[in-house]
Amino acid sequence: MNLAQSDTFKAADYRSGVSPIWCPGCGDFHVLLSFTKALAELGTAPENVAVISGIGCSSRIPAYTNCYGFHGVHGRALPLGAGLKVARPDLTVFVMSGDGDGFSIGGNHFLHACRRNVDLTYVVMDNQVYGMTKGQPSPTTEPDWDSALSPGGTGLRPFHPLVIALASGANFVAREFSGDIKSTTRTIVEAVRHPGFSFVEILSPCVTFRPDEKAWKNQVHVAAVQATDDPARAARRIMTDDGFNTGVLYRGARKPYDQHVKDSFADPAILEPEFAI
Amino acid sequence: MMPNEAPHSTRRSISFAIVGSGGAGALTAGAILMEAAGKAGWYGIMNRSVGAQIRGGEAAALVRLSTRPVDCMTGSFDILIAIDWHNANRFAAEMPLAPDGLVIGDPANGDVPETIAGPGVSQAYIPFKELAGSLAGGRENMIAVGLFVGLMGLPIETVTSVIADKLSEKGEQAIETGCRCVQIGVQQAAQLGSSFTLETPATSQTGRWLITGNEAVGLGAVRGGIRFAAAYPITPATEVLEWLAPALTKVGGTLVQAEDELASISMAIGASFGGRPSITATSGPGLALMVESLGLAAASEIPIVVVNVMRGGPSTGIPTKSEQSDLNIAVYGCHGDAPRIVVAPLSVADCLFAAQWAVHLAEAMQVPTIVLSDQSLGQAQVVVDPPTQLAFIARRAVVETVEDEGYQRYALTGSSVSPMALPGTTGGQYTADGLSHTVKGIPSSNNLDHQSQLDKRHNKIAGFDYGNHWASIEDNGVAGADADFTILTWGSLTGAAREAMATLADEGIGVTLVAMRLIAPLLKDKLVAALEGAQRILILEQTHSGQFRQYLRANCDLPGEVQHFHRAGPQLIGPAEICTRIRNWRAS
Known part of the structure; x- marks a missing residue:
């Protein structure tokens, strides 16, 4: 893939002047950088990009971009984004979220967004913890992770977002590590270009509440496989990997959602004959 | 026999x-x-x-x-x-x-x-x-x-x-x-043999309409400019959505079936953020799920229309029967101070007017607007004269071009309505936010920002000109000393009140009707003026606890003697009971 920067826009053109609230060392800074680099590569003007989010540390990202943004309520970013894309198919729509927002309170929307296959890109910054509320276990946290809210751990099996995305019908599935900016940038570009619902999970360490995640940079590795278009094969690979395989894992060919609001409208008077007797 | x-x-x-x-x-x-x-x-x-x-x-x-x-x-x-x-x-x-x-x-x-x-x-x-x-x-x-x-x-x-x-x-x-x-x-x-022969109609004209309240809501919405709907089925509102699905496609819009009401209202907000007038329809349990996002629409100033076709509540209640008991949730349902518009149709035919007006109000003020219909209106079918064309068309204040870096999405203006930049407008980029924010939309916990944005959201609604559509004020043609009863009601009970007034007119009992179509904001000054001189006011509502009376009394003093006729559904308050109530009051 050609990763040359577009002539029109640089990554900095997609940044707003607002300073992130994130802790120093947060993986989300890298996601923001990769995201803006990907937009520059895509060359889409900032005003034609919409970044939709929910609640949590990662969901603060829209205000840090120079795109149109929507920082909504907790868990509802996907339907906000789907409504926008269906109403305005001309826009490039990103939904950006975290593991609590996207997989816990918004879990049902995740399933149905994969099924619906609206042409948008869903980026989840997964740090396996609720950071904004200062360190509670999320759906992707290990069962024995000790915290004030769940002393000794939740004892619950972690949620497996990639497999669930596959089973629910997502058209593009990838895992990246926030620290690998080059690969993350390339994958976001590909996710946008791939038709339908594209899901990119980015392992993004929370250095404050999960300092152990600083070790992720040594654990991640590029998946030693080519992306497949067979969901069963992709599911087997993901189910049996160590959770640190990165790269594009699945590219599907399912037809994207194709009902959109048009640019011009007929006179509603055409609806009235059915009522006349 | x-x-x-x-x-x-x-x-x-x-x-x-x-x-x-x-x-x-x-x-x-x-x-x-x-x-x-x-x-x-x-x-x-x-x-x-x-x-x-x-x-x-x-x-x-x-x-x-x-x-x-x-x-x-x-x-x-x-x-x-x-x-x-x-x-x-x-x-x-x-x-x-x-x-x-x-x-x-x-x-x-x-x-x-x-x-x-x-x-x-x-x-x-x-x-x-x-x-x-x-x-x-x-x-x-x-x-x-x-x-x-x-x-x-x-x-x-x-x-x-x-x-x-x-x-x-x-x-x-x-x-x-x-x-x-x-x-x-x-x-x-x-x-x-028959003693039930109908009087011959004056004209045997053609061209009348056969329409239900739920269909009329849908048509009014589309006439008003709605081009996007998000849907989750619920009795007795589903027909609004089932009518809209093919209708929107025919005019160039679309309807998306959502996974739940949390999603349907969110989709409507997302589509409206993109500049398309948007709607969803539900009943009480669905509205209960939507209230958090009603607050989001209020705070981020994204117009949406939510049709709530009321049924018996609370909880699952009586899904197939009518009640007016969602008044409180429609008016107040949300955390924080989240002003919204609530409009109630006064008849099956008025469902069209109310819905179209609601679209107009939502878009003009960039505010969530609830149409508070009910089962007795929504699922009733009427033969009516063809409705006239109304002037209420969605006209949202938008910025066409932005020249400099200074665009303020939530600027404090004279009308308190700020022109909205739609995605695609160069230089208008902003982040819509449920967080308290500055005039530019940047998150802020500053006292002055919070106060001024709350004032703005209140003032744009309080200062709007609603014309004379806020209520239908009618009399039954009996003047003089006997014309001393006033029926004060809202929504679907208007029909029963009108019928009772016609019967009482034949008995020489004068009745004035104040039937409120605009429930929120409550136009206190207009209501007090409409009731000026009223001696005996009968408040009518279909709720167990008397939500409408409580709402009125919380906001204004009512003149004269006041009686209150209220009960829960499903047995609708009918014209004969209203007549009896007024006759007895008169005789006492």
């Missing part, structure tokens, strides 16, 4: 019911009679009453025909025809017969049940099953149609043309058999 008196003078209005077990065709019979009467120049209203069973339960069509436009049922029925008596007891309370009423059953089904046959009510027996069985493919409900046609004097040729139209897909044979059954019914009616 057979009623065998000679025909009496004609009637201006007749109410009738046809009941049967599910599949007996009671609803089809009602629909045929409504359409035929509408074509022949009468007005009408029809409610369908069905049990909770999906199939095979009881079903009743409750119809009122009149030479004048009608907004409600009368509360008692002149004629009841039962194809069978299965489960009819469940309907007994819903269809009390008038003292001079007539009930007709099939002798094969036994006597008219005690719960149906009141004192003075005439009874007649017609062998529906046997008569229908005499024709191959004959249907009992078509015999019943013929009986009604004969008893009321509807033109048989209009009825047969409606049958031909409705049964066109079933073929020539079905149409011919249907029409033969109707003729048999008419002959039977002739043997009964």
Whole structure:
């Protein structure tokens, strides 16, 4: 893939002047950088990009971009984004979220967004913890992770977002590590270009509440496989990997959602004959 | 006992019911009679009453025909025809017969049940099953149609043309058999004699509309500019969404079926953020799920319309029956101070007006707007004159171009409405946010930012010119000393109030009606002015706890003596009860 920067826009053109609230060392800074680099590569003007989010540390990202943004309520970013894309198919729509927002309170929307296959890109910054509320276990946290809210751990099996995305019908599935900016940038570009619902999970360490995640940079590795278009094969690979395989894992060919609001409208008077007797 | 008196003078209005077990065709019979009467120049209203069973339960069509436009049922029925008596007891309370009423059953089904046959009510027996069985493919409900046609004097040729139209897909044979059954019914009616002949309408004009409240809401919304809908099915609001689905496609919009109401309101907000006027429709349980996002729409100033077709509550309540008990959640439902508009249609036909006005208000003020309809309006079908075109078209203040870096999405303006930049507008980029924010939309916990944005959201609604649409203020033509009653109500009870006023006018009792269409904001000054000099005010509402009265009293003082007539659904407050209430008050 050609990763040359577009002539029109640089990554900095997609940044707003607002300073992130994130802790120093947060993986989300890298996601923001990769995201803006990907937009520059895509060359889409900032005003034609919409970044939709929910609640949590990662969901603060829209205000840090120079795109149109929507920082909504907790868990509802996907339907906000789907409504926008269906109403305005001309826009490039990103939904950006975290593991609590996207997989816990918004879990049902995740399933149905994969099924619906609206042409948008869903980026989840997964740090396996609720950071904004200062360190509670999320759906992707290990069962024995000790915290004030769940002393000794939740004892619950972690949620497996990639497999669930596959089973629910997502058209593009990838895992990246926030620290690998080059690969993350390339994958976001590909996710946008791939038709339908594209899901990119980015392992993004929370250095404050999960300092152990600083070790992720040594654990991640590029998946030693080519992306497949067979969901069963992709599911087997993901189910049996160590959770640190990165790269594009699945590219599907399912037809994207194709009902959109048009640019011009007929006179509603055409609806009235059915009522006349 | 057979009623065998000679025909009496004609009637201006007749109410009738046809009941049967599910599949007996009671609803089809009602629909045929409504359409035929509408074509022949009468007005009408029809409610369908069905049990909770999906199939095979009881079903009743409750119809009122009149030479004048009608907004409600009368509360008692002149004629009841039962194809069978299965489960009819469940309907007994819903269809009390008038003292001079007539009930007709099939002798094969036994006597008219005690719960149906009141004192003075005439009874007649017609062998529906046997008569229908005499024709191959004959249907009992078509015999019943013929009986009604004969008893009321509807033109048989209009009825047969409606049958031909409705049964066109079933073929020539079905149409011919249907029409033969109707003729048999008419002959039977002739043997009964009738005191139920309808007055001939003044004009037998064509071009009237047959429409339900839920369809009228949908049409009003599309006329107002709605081009996106998000949907999650719920009784009794589903028909709004089912009507919108193909309608929006035809005009270039679309409807998305969502996974739940949390998603449907969010999709509507997302689409509206993109610049498309957007709607969703639900009932109480769905509205309860939506309130968090109503707050988001209020805070981020994204216009949306939420139609709430009320049913009995709380919790699952009575899904198929009407109540007005979502007033509180519509007006107040949300954490924080989240101003919104609440509009209530005053009749089935007014559903169109209310919905179209709601779109206009939502878009003009960039505010969430709730249309508070209810089951008795939404699922009722009426014959009405074609509605006029209204001037309410969505016109949102948007910025076309942004010249410099200084665009303020939430600028404090004179009207408190700030022009919105739509995605795609160069230089207008901002982040819509549920967080408290600055004029540029940047998150802020600063006291002044919070206060000024709360003021802005309040002021844009408080300062808007709602014209005279906030209420319908009517009198019943009786002037002078006796004109001292005022009925103060809202929404669907307006029809019953109007009917009561007409009856009381004949008795020389003057009544003024103040029927509120704009529930929130409460235009206190206009309400106080409308009630100025009122001596006896009767507040009417269909809630158990008296939510409407509490809302009024929390906001303003009411003059004179005040009485309060309220009760929960499903038994709707009817015109006769209102008359009794006012007569008794007058006599006390």
